[in-house]
Amino acid sequence: xxxxxxxxxxxxxxxxxxxxxxxxxxxxxxxxxxxxxxxxxxxxxxxxxxxxxxxxxxxxxxxxxxxxxxxxxxxxxxxxxxxxxxxxxxxxxxxxxxxxxxxxxxxxxxxxxxxxxxxxx
Amino acid sequence: xxxxxxxxxxxxxxxxxxxxxxxxxxxxxxxxxxxxxxxxxxxxxxxxxxxxxxxxxxxxxxxxxxxxxxxxxxxxxxxxxxxxxxxxxxxxxxxxxxxxxxxxxxxxxxxxxxxxxxxxxxxxxxxxxxxxxxxxxxxxxxxxxxxxxxxxxxxxxxxxxxxxxxx
Numbered sequence: 001x002x003x004x005x006x007x008x009x010x011x012x013x014x015x016x017x018x019x020x021x022x023x024x025x026x027x028x029x030x031x032x033x034x035x036x037x038x039x040x041x042x043x044x045x046x047x048x049x050x051x052x053x054x055x056x057x058x059x060x061x062x063x064x065x066x067x068x069x070x071x072x073x074x075x076x077x078x079x080x081x082x083x084x085x086x087x088x089x090x091x092x093x094x095x096x097x098x099x100x101x102x103x104x105x106x107x108x109x110x111x112x113x114x115x116x117x118x119x120x121x
Numbered sequence: 122x123x124x125x126x127x128x129x130x131x132x133x134x135x136x137x138x139x140x141x142x143x144x145x146x147x148x149x150x151x152x153x154x155x156x157x158x159x160x161x162x163x164x165x166x167x168x169x170x171x172x173x174x175x176x177x178x179x180x181x182x183x184x185x186x187x188x189x190x191x192x193x194x195x196x197x198x199x200x201x202x203x204x205x206x207x208x209x210x211x212x213x214x215x216x217x218x219x220x221x222x223x224x225x226x227x228x229x230x231x232x233x234x235x236x237x238x239x240x241x242x243x244x245x246x247x248x249x250x251x252x253x254x255x256x257x258x259x260x261x262x263x264x265x266x267x268x269x270x271x272x273x274x275x276x277x278x279x280x281x282x283x284x285x286x287x288x
């Protein structure tokens with residue numbers, strides 16, 4: 001026997017903390033960590049609902065939690081590729097220092113960038 | 122209060138506390154390590170909630186792969202090892218929206234569920250979840266595999282500087 005309100009409230013608090021982190025952090029990697037917290041809060045809600053509400057299709061919450069874990073892995077992979085490319089171009093991953101309009105794909109590259117435009121590795 | 126309730130309260134306190142440390146610490150590396158604690162506590166919550174397979178997948182993929190990738194990114198972007206003062210911007214919008222959404226959702230869920238109890242009937246083992254995936258959710262499962270392939274190709278294209286450069 002368990003009280004479903006306990007994991008629900010935990011998930012709500014985790015989501016709030018993740019939202020706070022996304023809005024407050026400046027480092028892009030820390031931003032991704034806060035996004036992971038929000039995704040986990042949603043997963044916790046899904047799993048709790050799966051255990052506490054008997055739906056027509058059983059275990060749907062668990063299946064969706066697995067899908068979200070896979071999506072989070074893909075998101076982190078692409079997100080980190082973007083962050084590393086950003087670091088290569090700007091030598092910084094502070095998200096509030098990014099100019100939104102830019103002249104070209106390599107306009108912000110540092111002079112000591114070892115790879116000239118158009119070269120292949 | 123039953124054993125499951127006590128376990129969930131303890132694991133939830135660990136999860137929320139370490140999540141607060143993730144978003145509040147001044148050390149970039151420590152944020153990643155606190156994230157391990159938070160995700161592990163959430164995996165424990167899944168176990169108490171009888172979602173066995175989800176708990177082990179959480180440990181495998183989140184704690185095993187995602188956190189390692191994040192720590193790799195911390196190293197490759199040459200994040201400062203010690204404490205750094207410029208990790209946060211102004212706190213008030215985050216406090217307002219994060220606190221508002223968290224406490225609002227908590228109020229909503231407390232109001233919806235009150236102090237009701239449920240009796241977990243079955244355990245979400247790999248067998249039953251796998252049966253459900255391949256019986257009711259085959260199409261989303263296949264779409265997900267295509268999405269993983271797309272993410273893989275996308276990550277490679279983003280990482281290679283010689284793809285898409287106009288000559």
